[in-house]
Each structure stands twice: as structure tokens, then as C-alpha cells.
Amino acid sequence: MNSPDPRETDAPHEPAGGPTPVPIPAPVMPPSAGARLPSVRIGIWGGTASGKTTFLAALPIAVANDPATYGTWRVSGTTEEATRFLLDGVDTLTRQRQFPNATLAPARLAWSFHGETIEPGRGPSLLRRRPRRRESEFVLEIQDAPGVAYSQNRVAPDVVDFLAEANGILYLFDPLAGDAATDNFQYFYGVLQMLVARTAAVGKLERGRLPQHVAVCVTKFDDPVIFNNAVRAGFVTQDADGGRLPKVPDTHAQAYFDWTCQNHRHSGAPLVREALRTFFLAERVSYFATSAIGFHLNWSDTFDFRDFINIEHVEGRPRVRGLARPINVIEPLVTLERGIRGRLGRDARN
Template sequence: MSDLYNPNKKEPGGPAPADTTGAGPDAAPGLRAVEPLSSAPESPPAGDGGPAGRPPAQAATGAGEVPVSVPVPDAVQASDPERIPSGGPDADRVRIGLWGAPRAGKTTYLAALPIAAMQHERHHEGSWNISGMTQEANAFLGHGIDLLTRQRTFPQATMGVQGLAWSVQGPKEKGMLGFRARRPSFVLDIQDAAGEVFRHDNPQQAQLVGQLARSQGLIYLFDPLGDAQEGTESFTYLQSTLTQLAARVRDRDGLVDGRLPHHVSVCIAKFDHPDVFRPAVEAGWVTQDTEGAQLPHVPGEQSEKFFQWMCDDFRGSNARLVRDALHAYFDRRRISYYATSAIGFRLNPQQVFDYKDYVQPVEVDGTPHLRTSPVPINVLEPLIDLERRIHQDRSRERSRDRGRGGWRGVKRR
């Protein structure tokens, strides 16, 4: 029998055997031949001038010999690995958009939010806590708390559009009619944007409108003081965004009875400022607690009328346009109102409100500073209310879906 043809056997005067290692002249650089696990490397003969006794980087490469790769040290400094954000499926996430004109206090509101959560049990039943879903979000929380409590100064205004994801944990609630008791635990996505982004000619407005369109709830900060100034008047930064937002939601068939489906918390900001607080007291809108810190507030059942008074009597025509626009684009039953202050009132050494001396910020070398640690007013409450209403909407929707599924699932006899 003749010998079988071996394609890897070099015949005298014939072509070189085919390179099956992938390390031939056309192979990608840096690739090494994979050797069988059962074979051991052969030691080169002593004194043959081969790579034995030389560093790998200086080894000569003979014919058919594969170069040895030199390990490259990792240039990245060691650090704790960051895990991907967790918090349940996307259906459990609550997206809240924060809205307001420049200098309305949006960034200060967000910085005060974890402080309000920590102080919640002081004035109400149950405790809340907020933590970041990412290192960036935790850094924002920590920096904001440090500014307001230790340094007692205000955070800088937001530049552009910033997205933050926070984990929010609340106390167990009592069951309401038609709803079982539950413990609020959700991921909050907040889009914080500079007030200038809400202008029609800002190039980032389209990005902001898309984020607002994906939100289920909106916190709108109405600044009664800035509204009196042409550069920060609220209607300028409201109408253009509302028009584009309605068009975006309409195009995806998301309008409900011709209006936007969002729940809205309207926060009348800077309630602590004397130019807002004193007229509200004189008009009879403010009630003062008789226990604890004896803090003043606008009763919840009067909050909508307080906003109406702000628009009709206190601020004027521009504010009335803000109110009319909100009522035109949103279902009035989905809007709630709050007299809000991110820093609260100055309390006396006994931690009691004193109408003779309640102003919190003072000027130090041209920079406003807080006289005492902040006691936020109606900062967490609008958020709690938004989440509860969104949760109830989802529960009703799931109940309707189960009802429709159960009806379709019944077999006829």
C-alpha cells in the first residue's frame, strides 16, 4: 500500500507546509498558537543560541516560531467596583420631572429633599430615607446636605440637564379603601434642569421635553418673587415647554381627554421669604401649630385657594397666565398645591418659631448663609403625594387589565 498523502509533510523542493497555527505572515499580530494540553514544551538544546536564558522580549524568533507576548500592566488605578443600579423592573420606577424658571430654587429643593426625609418623623408618623442609585447620585446627596447643614450655604444652580436616580424607602401605610397596606419602596428618577433650558430657543429644550414626556409626575416650582422680574418670569419658561410637551405626548397617543396625563405638584416656593410670608400672614392664609416648633403653614385644604390668591391679588397678570396654562394642559383633579420652603424658618435657641425673628438667610461678605440648620417645609410631601397617586393609578390599571383578562378567559358552555 502506498503512503497516504500528508499535507503538512514538506516534500523535498516543494512548498512549505500550510500554517495552521494562525501565526503565519498574514495572521493578526500578537496571536499565539494554541498548544495541546497534553504536550509539554520541549527545552531547547543548551548553547543553541535560542530563547533559553534570554528575557522573552529579547528572544530571537526563528522560522515558524511564534513570538511571546509581553504582559502589559493595567494602567487603571484600583478602586471599588460599582454595581449596576438596581431597584426592580422599570414598571416600579417613578419618574418625576422638576420644573421652574431660573432661580426658582430647583437645585436647593433637591438638596433639601434628603434633609426633609430625615426630619419627617419629627413632625409626622413614620420615617423616610433616600439614597443614591449611583455614586454620582450619592455624591449629589452628600454634597447638598453638607452645604445646607455644615457650611450653611446654598448649592450652585444646575447647568444643563442632570438625571438623578434615588432609592426612596417609606414607612408602612395603613390600607385605604380598595387598597392593601403597603410600604412605599421605589426608585425615583428626577430630571433636574437649569431654568434657562425651558426657554423655546434653548438647544437642550428638546432633550428636556423628552424627559418630561416620560415622567409620570411633575413638580412645578412657582417663584412668586422671580415672577415679578422680566428675566425670570414664570410664564416665559412655561408656555413653550407645555406646547412642545403636549405635542410629544399627543404624537404617541398619550393624551387623556385632550390633556396631559401627568400628576402635578405645584409648589409655591420661598414661603419663608418676608416678601411672601408676611403678606400671606396679613391676608389670613397662614396657620401656626401650637405644639413642638410651632411652625406656620398654609393648611392643605386652603393651598389651592392660596395659589389662586397669589395669581389674582398678590402677583398679577403674568401669574394668572401661569395658572390658566396649568389648567388648560392638565386635568385639574391631578394638580395639588403646596406652600414650600427648602430652608424653612429660623428657629430660636429653644427650637421654636418666633415671628419677631424668623428670617433664615443673611448676607456674609456678599454671600447668603443660613443662620441655623434648615427645616424644610413641604419639600418631601409633594413627592410622597405624587408617588401615592401614581401607585393608585397603576393599581387601578392592573385591576382593569385583570378584569378584562378574566372576562375573556371565561369559556362558554
């Protein structure tokens, strides 16, 4: 009987002659082929009445809006608590047309984002590549804490701990804060100093500055005082078609923040601006004119400067007048995710 050909059996065998070949390991698949990307931890930072809870409640609505600029996204809670927060926030802003109650106790929430982002073209204008779409997936971890937890005299240690461990920070700057009780600087500088000390103690400062990416959101863009002043200052443009929604172009967003600080009714605002420039890396800071509810549109779903206020008062309480149309709510998160992913990728290659 002939012996079986070694190539026709799964049993191990020795080569007939010659040197033993070097074993070949199983191939390692790249992360995009199956492994899930790690969480992106983003802290939200802002004082009392800055709009943190309303901003987070508007996220699912913003995700469902026009995807032309930042792509199509889906968001879902990773825990029952996070899912309930999303459902309650959407119901409050849309069906009840009310504003969510302020946060009373710190809560850590995690949401899963799945989307197709649109990356802008790069290179000189004549040779610039066309924008391309990129599949993206990440888990966003956020700590929502009451404004008092950021107060200069009562900073909560767990708030600083979360921000220190975060990859990015959503900083909400309230342009309507006008007294010592709500002043932005009151809820900024104490946290900042503790954050710097904590980061320096573990040797994670970069070039002497904090390593986090920061999205500075100037909130309440829809407020008539803020909006009318921004129009008169020349910061506002409008889309050419569709609802002709007003906006501050990305190229003017930092100047808009600077102008807001300079013309702020309380003297602490310019100090916030200078501290951001002093303690964070400039290339990791981006700026946005933000509104959680957006503008009221007329019967043809078009912006009308004569009637754009999207808040009405019923029995002495503010309510959302029409549909909530968030402005620059998902965009800061997408910008942070792009910057963080890009930096992590570069660090891994070096």
C-alpha cells in the first residue's frame, strides 16, 4: 500500500530534506477590518445656565438634520441611563417644546456614534482633491455635571478627574452671562488651574500646555441680542438655498469668539479667551457659534429676519416656539473626533 502524500493530510510532518522553514504567523487584521475603535472621552465644561444639558439633549435632533456638511450619523445610548437621557431630551424639546431641567447631580453617559463623515479636500486650490466620505465609529463618553461643580470656590474633584482623562473638551461659553453668579470666568479659571496641576503631576503636559483638543462653543446664537449684534458686526452669512439659515462661517468663528469676549457685559470674558490661548495648544482648539434650538422659520421653511425668534413664553415659562433646528451641535463633536483620531494615528506611527 502506498503511503499518503504529506500534502493531502492535516497532520504535522517534517520536510523530506533541507533546512526547517521559518514558521509564518497568522496575519493580524488591521483595526478597520473588524476591531472596534476605542472610546473617545469628551468632557463638557460650562457654568450655570450655559446650556450644557440642552446642548446634549439636542444631539439626536442635530444628528437627524441635513447631512450635507458633516455626513450622516446615528447615535444610540450604550446603557439604559444614556438611552433614557436621549429619549427624554428629544421628547422635551420636540413634543413638549420645553427646555430640559438643569442637571442636579453628576452623570456619566456613553453614546455610540456611527456615521459617514465628509472630509474636506486638501492641497492647493487648483490641485485640491475632492471631499471624500469616510466611515467612522466611536463611543462618546461624557460627564454631565451641574454648573456649580465648576464654580471657582466649589470645584468638584471628579469633574477635574474626568476632564484630565478626556481626549477632548466641549467648552460652552455663555455670551449672556452678565453677573458674578453666572460669569464664565467664575466657572473656568478654578477648574483650569486644577486641571493644569493634575496634568503636570503625571507628566502629560505637551510643550507646557494641556494636551486635550477643545471645541469652544459660543452658545445661544439664536438669542435676538446676540444675533442682531453679530449681524451688525458683519459675522453672519446665510446659505444661498434651502432654508437660508444664518451662520458664522468656520473661517470667522475664532474672530467671532474674540469679538464676543471683547464686547461681553462682564469683565471676566477676555480672561477666558487669554487663558484658552495660554494653556491649550492653538492647533487643537476650534470655535463654533452654537444654538441648541436654532431659528424659527416661516411657513415656507425659510429664514425671515423679521420673525426668527424660536422661543415663546407661556404662563411665564420659556418654550420652544417651533421645531428645534440645532446649529453647530454635532459639528463640534465631529471636529473633535477627527482631530483626536488623527493625532492618535500619528502618535502610533511615530
